[in-house]
Amino acid sequence: MSLPVRDVAGVLADNLRLRGSVLPVSARRATRWARDLSLPRGGETVLYTGMMYQLVPYIERLVALEQRLDGTPLARLSGLARRLNRLISLVPLAARPSRAERAEADRVPAAVARLLRAAGVEFGYLYEDDLYAGALAHDLGADSTVAAHARRVAAIFARYGVREVVTIDPHTTYMLRTVYPRLVSGFDVRVRSYLEVLAERGLPRAAPQAGRVVIHDSCLYARAENVIQAPRDLLAAAGLTVTEPGRTRERTWCCGGPAEALYPDKAAAVAASRVAQLRAVAPDCVTMCPICLVNLRKAANGTLRLRDISEYLREGAAC
Amino acid sequence: MSAGAPNPGTARLVVRPDLAAELHQLGDFDAEACMNCGVCTATCPLGIDVLPRRVLRDAVLGLDDRVRAAGEAVFSCLLCRACEADCPAGVHISEDVRLLRRWLLTEEGSR
Numbered sequence: 001m002s003l004p005v006r007d008v009a010g011v012l013a014d015n016l017r018l019r020g021s022v023l024p025v026s027a028r029r030a031t032r033w034a035r036d037l038s039l040p041r042g043g044e045t046v047l048y049t050g051m052m053y054q055l056v057p058y059i060e061r062l063v064a065l066e067q068r069l070d071g072t073p074l075a076r077l078s079g080l081a082r083r084l085n086r087l088i089s090l091v092p093l094a095a096r097p098s099r100a101e102r103a104e105a106d107r108v109p110a111a112v113a114r115l116l117r118a119a120g121v122e123f124g125y126l127y128e129d130d131l132y133a134g135a136l137a138h139d140l141g142a143d144s145t146v147a148a149h150a151r152r153v154a155a156i157f158a159r160y161g162v163r164e165v166v167t168i169d170p171h172t173t174y175m176l177r178t179v180y181p182r183l184v185s186g187f188d189v190r191v192r193s194y195l196e197v198l199a200e201r202g203l204p205r206a207a208p209q210a211g212r213v214v215i216h217d218s219c220l221y222a223r224a225e226n227v228i229q230a231p232r233d234l235l236a237a238a239g240l241t242v243t244e245p246g247r248t249r250e251r252t253w254c255c256g257g258p259a260e261a262l263y264p265d266k267a268a269a270v271a272a273s274r275v276a277q278l279r280a281v282a283p284d285c286v287t288m289c290p291i292c293l294v295n296l297r298k299a300a301n302g303t304l305r306l307r308d309i310s311e312y313l314r315e316g317a318a319c
Numbered sequence: 320m321s322a323g324a325p326n327p328g329t330a331r332l333v334v335r336p337d338l339a340a341e342l343h344q345l346g347d348f349d350a351e352a353c354m355n356c357g358v359c360t361a362t363c364p365l366g367i368d369v370l371p372r373r374v375l376r377d378a379v380l381g382l383d384d385r386v387r388a389a390g391e392a393v394f395s396c397l398l399c400r401a402c403e404a405d406c407p408a409g410v411h412i413s414e415d416v417r418l419l420r421r422w423l424l425t426e427e428g429s430r
């Protein structure tokens with residue numbers, strides 16, 4: 001392992017408790033994707049990003065830093081870094097993604113908003129109150145911190161009168177739909193992935209696509225949230241031929257991403273295995289999770305073209 | 320508490336009878352339903368030999384030294400649920416692993 005688990009988990013839990021996100025980034029940065037969309041603030045139905053796509057460039061930079069520190073004397077200072085991070089957020093100092101990386105991360109939430117509009121869905125956005133849902137801290141077992149954070153998010157929903165949340169990634173969907181009802185008494189917000197909403201509503205087929213893609217199911221969508229058929233129906237409706245890798249749907253193969261923060265080498269090995277499975281079927285691959293996208297892309301190293309499903313759908317709907 | 324004097328040539332095992340009870344207090348720990356068939360281990364993308372069935376068995380038996388020694392495997396787990404897709408006993412393996420992480424990060428688990 002690179003850094004002590006206790007310190008890494010502690011920093012993430014401290015950040016969630018003190019700053020509302022495991023990796024705090026400024027509200028201006030996290031909401032930048034919406035600046036040209038004139039989305040109304042709040043409403044009964046809101047698009048909730050949970051900041052997952054926006055955080056991915058920062059996660060990647062931190063993992064790269066962790067790999068550079070591995071085996072050096074500085075790695076022994078992780079306990080000190082945790083104590084310091086309680087006083088001042090170290091993320092802006094340690095992780096500085098490039099403008100291009102940030103712009104790419106912003107493309108998905110903007111594309112999803114345009115798709116929902118094209119499908120006639122009325123929705124708002126919570127801007128700086130669109131908080132990270134707590135997935136990584138939950139995975140690491142920081143349950144009391146995550147429970148307090150879930151109550152904070154639920155209070156925000158109540159303050160805005162939110163009745164339905166439309167999510168854009170599997171981790172936020174799982175947290176809000178499956179975990180929050182266990183943590184927050186009376187949590188009765190309806191939670192759906194935008195893929196489910198679009199599959200139900202239908203999309204205008206303004207610019208039918210052609211081509212063959214291989215689909216990579218997210219573990220949580222496929223095995224926890226039953227979001228399996230919707231992406232296939234949407235891609236087919238956009239004109240694409242969807243092909244399946246050997247392990248698919250409920251038996252999809254992990255991208256390795258969840259191990260990246262603590263064990264980057266193990267994550268890379270799993271990702272390489274998955275890339276080989278996907279590449280054997282088609283040279284173009286569709287993902288639907290930001291963690292899958294970056295982890296598989298790193299492993300593919302240009303040998304497999306990977307794009308988020310929202311980009312295919314946006315092109316098909318010409319929105 | 321000791322399991323008794325070890326036989327010559329065997330490892331000494333320290334049993335902590337309340338370990339499973341501590342895990343139950345943390346959440347819906349259901350590793351007792353595991354039949355140790357090994358389907359989970361065969362389907363694990365990481366291919367770690369102790370994960371998940373051996374770790375779960377050790378936890379149920381109260382072998383806390385072994386559980387703590389398997390910390391890297393427990394924190395490596397992807398929580399991808401590939402193991403759950405074919406588990407004939409319907410064990411909520413990823414939640415059990417998550418609870419083991421929580422236990423390991425507490426003072427109790429990291430002694």
